[in-house]
Amino acid sequence: xxxxxxxxxxxxxxxxxxxxxxxxxxxxxxxxxxxxxxxxxxxxxxxxxxxxxxxxxxxxxxxxxxxxxxxxxxxxxxxxxxxxxxxxxxxxxxxxxxxxxxxxxxxxxxxxxxxxxxxxxxxxxxxxxxxxxxxxxxxxxxxxxxxxxxxxxxxxxxxxxxxxxxxxxxxxxxxxxxxxxxxxxxxxxxxxxxxxxxxxxxx
Amino acid sequence: xxxxxxxxxxxxxxxxxxxxxxxxxxxxxxxxxxxxxxxxxxxxxxxxxxxxxxxxxxxxxxxxxxxxxxxxxxxxxxxxxxxxxxxxxxxxxxxxxxxxxxxxxxxxxxxxxxxxxxxxxxxxxxxxxxxxxxxxxxxxxxxxxxxxxxxxxxxxxxxxxxxxxxxxxxxxxxxxxxxxxxxxxxxxxxxxxxxxxxxxxxx
DNA sequence: ACAAAAGTGTTCCTGTTACACCCATGT
DNA sequence: ACATGGGTGTAACAGGAACACTTTTGT
Numbered sequence: 421x422x423x424x425x426x427x428x429x430x431x432x433x434x435x436x437x438x439x440x441x442x443x444x445x446x447x448x449x450x451x452x453x454x455x456x457x458x459x460x461x462x463x464x465x466x467x468x469x470x471x472x473x474x475x476x477x478x479x480x481x482x483x484x485x486x487x488x489x490x491x492x493x494x495x496x497x498x499x500x501x502x503x504x505x506x507x508x509x510x511x512x513x514x515x516x517x518x519x520x521x522x523x524x525x526x527x528x529x530x531x532x533x534x535x536x537x538x539x540x541x542x543x544x545x546x547x548x549x550x551x552x553x554x555x556x557x558x559x560x561x562x563x564x565x566x567x568x569x570x571x572x573x574x575x576x577x578x579x580x581x582x583x584x585x586x587x588x589x590x591x592x593x594x595x596x597x598x599x600x601x602x603x604x605x606x607x608x609x610x611x612x613x614x615x616x617x618x619x620x621x622x623x
Numbered sequence: 624x625x626x627x628x629x630x631x632x633x634x635x636x637x638x639x640x641x642x643x644x645x646x647x648x649x650x651x652x653x654x655x656x657x658x659x660x661x662x663x664x665x666x667x668x669x670x671x672x673x674x675x676x677x678x679x680x681x682x683x684x685x686x687x688x689x690x691x692x693x694x695x696x697x698x699x700x701x702x703x704x705x706x707x708x709x710x711x712x713x714x715x716x717x718x719x720x721x722x723x724x725x726x727x728x729x730x731x732x733x734x735x736x737x738x739x740x741x742x743x744x745x746x747x748x749x750x751x752x753x754x755x756x757x758x759x760x761x762x763x764x765x766x767x768x769x770x771x772x773x774x775x776x777x778x779x780x781x782x783x784x785x786x787x788x789x790x791x792x793x794x795x796x797x798x799x800x801x802x803x804x805x806x807x808x809x810x811x812x813x814x815x816x817x818x819x820x821x822x823x824x825x826x
Numbered sequence: 827a828c829a830a831a832a833g834t835g836t837t838c839c840t841g842t843t844a845c846a847c848c849c850a851t852g853t
Numbered sequence: 854a855c856a857t858g859g860g861t862g863t864a865a866c867a868g869g870a871a872c873a874c875t876t877t878t879g880t
Contacts, residue, residue: 464701498663498664811856
């Protein structure tokens, strides 16, 4: 019975970003590639719905989601897609091979009808927000080096940054706590590890 | 027949701002005060729906709307309210006495269930966006004086600004064209009138 | 010894702030 | 004549950009 179970009028879609050499986002393979989505259920808020979409597609939980924009569903029906985006460290997600894959944001495949603008909107917002909000940390593990942090900015901003100016700026922001630990990662001096001062916005 | 016409799952709400001594927004008197809303119809985009909400409540047309945020409907049902905001010059709107009224944003009455956060969100966004986007002009007529423009900033930012610095900043932004006209408005020197360089974003 | 990333200060320049007086008009 | 808002420049300051070398490790 199509009539009693029509396409649901409100769905959420999630653009999940990570950084692994480059900025990547998670797409699910179907007829075409598409974003994880879910239909808004009874007694469910939009944000939980988006979290569910993400969990069902990837198993990722405890991520900080931010609402992006609400789009018309591409056909004329009175339906909408409420989009969210989220940032995760690469190694925090176990992508189940059948379900989702990390795709380089600079080389996107053909994506389901109407979802291209969602992805574009998410990329723009991410780059814009990085400039004024401390969100880069969400790409990193609990402890991280300043070099790692700097590459996040360089990858998303698509330009190299001056190391000394970058470090000064970060120090001035007072977001970071220096830990006692260091990380040795190759044939060079070990790097101090830092963590975010106030508990991370994730979870 | 309630069942064939249940509460629609997607509605839009519009927060219409103006400036008249203070920052005001348009509310409609019902059981409680509420924002203009409309249900998303067949073959109708979200933005047209919001424009319709506004037109039905106030007769205002040709306004530039920007999407704000999408809220859960306050009961548990899978419905959402997609909110928009817009800015208009005070004298451009003829509020029909029965339908809507301009309410000082600093002294809001009790507002319909679930709409308080929408209004709060709109006020925040307006103040934030004023800092980095040329939207103050939307409160003003086609031609305006620098004094008028400055009061818009002062009213929304809630602090007085230095006249010379303000004018320098505006000049540097190159958004304005000086006209030949002046406006004489009281017992003082007449003010030069300016207009926005590129056609205003409204309409 | 060498390669590779970590770490560290100073100078210059640009943009922002603070500030006081004359001008044109209406009453 | 006086009250009112319109109009103008300069000096101090702060924040951002450019820039090179030493340190510690692995091989």
